[in-house]
Amino acid sequence: MRIVRTAAVTVGAIAVVLGGVLLGADATAKSGPTTPNVSFVRASLSGGGTAGVDSSTGALVLAATGLTTGTYPDPHQSAVAVAYESGSWIGDWVGAPFAFDELIASWNAATPAGTWVKIEMQAAGSARETVWYVLGIWASGDGDIRRTSVAGQGDADGSVAVDTFVRGKKAAPLDGYRLRATLYRRAGTSASPTVRGLAAMISTTARYEIPSMSTGVARDLAVPQRSQETHVGHYPEYDNGGEAWCSPTSTAMVLRYWGAGPSATDLAAFPGHDAASGAPHIDGEVDHAARYVFDWQYNGAGNWPFNTAYATTFAAPVTNTSPGGQIDGFVTRLRSLAEAELFIAAGIPLVASINGKLEGFLFGSTNGHLLVIRGFDASGDVISNDPAVMSNADVRKTYGRADFERVWLEGSGGLVYVIRPTGVRLPPNVPGPANW
DSSP states (O other): OOOOOOOOOOOSSEEEEEEEEESSOOOOOOOSEEEEEEEEEOOOOSSSSSSSSSSSSSSBEESSOOOOOEEEEEEEEETTTTEEEEEEOOOOEEEEOOOOOOEEEEEEOOOTTTEEEEEEEEEEETTOOOOOOEEEOOOOOSSSSSSSSOOBBBOOSEEEEEEEEEEEOOOOOOEEEEEEEEEETTTOOOOOEEEEEEEEEEEEEEEEEEOOOOOOEEEEEOOOOOGGGTTSSSSGGGTTGGGGHHHHHHHHHHHTTTOOOOOHHHHTTTBBTTTOOOOOOHHHHHHHHHHHHHHHHBBBBHHHHHHHHHTTOEEOOOOOOOOOOEEEEEEEEOOOHHHHHHHHHHTOEEEEEEEEETTTTTSEEEEEEEEEEEOOOOOOOEEEEOSSSSSSOOOOOEHHHHHIIIIIHHHHEEEEEEETTTTSHHHHHHHHEEEE
């Protein structure tokens, strides 16, 4: 489960029609729900400025010289203070195609033992620059520091809700941003994290009509089925399984679809066997994902970019249906199910965030739930892998198109995880600001 929030602010001065979405101030006068105007941009890691970081290969690693020293007092391990060496990269300013109200960053990184990264953002607009906001302190493991969001970040310009920068309600408009990545390693060691990719999605709101028009093409991707409810009571330290594990269960399903995820050796080490019965854990990849996406400040497994960053620690094999490659993952927002159909046509399932009442949903309604969009039937209804069921056999469920768009677009602003091997091409963007 993940409680979601979206901005609701008028944008622009001219209304245009884009894929069934009415964008602009004139459109906000019309009745109906809202959806964000969205822009997604991947940072050029070879650009920007560096201090103690080498970006010459297009990825970020610690340089041989120019490192900064310090101590990181882990807020979630009172006895742990890690002496470190660090370097930083600051990206160029990115001009926004509209005044934005939210920003979510995504990153692809490798953090060997003894290393971690911190991702931050700064915004600008109306003749001022904001402070830097921390969007995540992340490591793929948990033997050195515990990955965490940072609470208590808030001023007149904005605040951070777990993983999302949200502009202050009375703050002046923002029309630019930049990202900063700081790479860390334990002092006295030689390992380095590697940041392979860094991106940001910005959004604000607009008007649209539900349901969006369907292509009428039926396609159902064979995504393996996993129930979150079969894990109730697993690992209380990672939020106890069940309803709390919708996000890692969905992430684990998509990774298995690509033939990726933790190996048998990984699962023999963790989650291993049930402490009470001694029996092996069923679908241990779900437990594994919950542990390694867990946000110790949020105290849950629903941090959006932590899920996609976890996915990018794996590679997919070459198969008859996929060219394989390192997993690429990011968080963005789509503007309709018509856009989601483009991904399904490309063979890419999506993890979607919903919020609200949904006919046929196990709990009737939700204030934050993740599931997999695996396909569409000929009527344009959504074929999902919904982990909120009591057994794996019941995971595949079909939801009405209009019903689903309401809880998805109104509930989370169309938020999705896109997880796919780099060898699998993303579909072409539709006209308007690129949102993937």
